[in-house]
Amino acid sequence: MPRTSLTPTSLSGGDVADPAGTTIDSTLVANGVVINTADPSRTVLRVTNSAVAAKKVTVRAGGKDGPAVMRTQGDTEVSVAASGTRFLGPFSEARYLQHGGKLNIDFESGFTGTITALKLARSL
Numbered sequence: 193m194p195r196t197s198l199t200p201t202s203l204s205g206g207d208v209a210d211p212a213g214t215t216i217d218s219t220l221v222a223n224g225v226v227i228n229t230a231d232p233s234r235t236v237l238r239v240t241n242s243a244v245a246a247k248k249v250t251v252r253a254g255g256k257d258g259p260a261v262m263r264t265q266g267d268t269e270v271s272v273a274a275s276g277t278r279f280l281g282p283f284s285e286a287r288y289l290q291h292g293g294k295l296n297i298d299f300e301s302g303f304t305g306t307i308t309a310l311k312l313a314r315s316l
Contacts, residue, residue: 193219195226195296200235200309213238213306220307221299224252227309230295232283234312237297239280240305241272247303248272251280252296254289262287272305282312 196219201211214225216239227235239249251268254260265287272278283295290296297307 193223195224196220198225198227198297198307198309200227200230200311202311202313204311204313211308211310213240213308216299216303216305216307221301221303224296224298225307226290226297227295229293230289231311232281232285232288232295234282234314235295236279236281236310236312238277238306238308238310239270239272240277240307241274241303242305243302244274245302246271246273246276247305248300249278249280249303249307250298250300251283251288252290252298253287255291258289258291260285260287260289272303 248269253267254263
């Protein structure tokens with residue numbers, strides 16, 4: 193199955209309401225999410241965990257023969273505490289960028305909660 197597309201909320205100025213985020217359900221756990229045309233160095237993820245135990249979220253390193261020259265450093269796996277929230281990023285294009293300018297994120301089995309992608313303004 194294809195990954196679920198996640199569209200970042202732009203923080204490019206002005207007043208931005210707190211975005212609700214995308215629900216992490218069994219489909220997202222099975223297939224993962226993708227940020228298409230990502231700008232990893234300006235992307236921050238807010239991940240909440242509503243499960244009764246800590247769960248891991250994984251930001252995937254760039255694929256084989258892709259643009260990420262530092263992909264051999266591997267994925268980044270972060271544990272999110274039960275009923276907790278973690279902010280991840282920004283990320284390095286040299287390590288995480290996939291073919292087609294994508295950023296791939298996966299979740300540990302049983303993960304529930306929300307994920308929100310935020311795109312930082314260049315002027316911050």
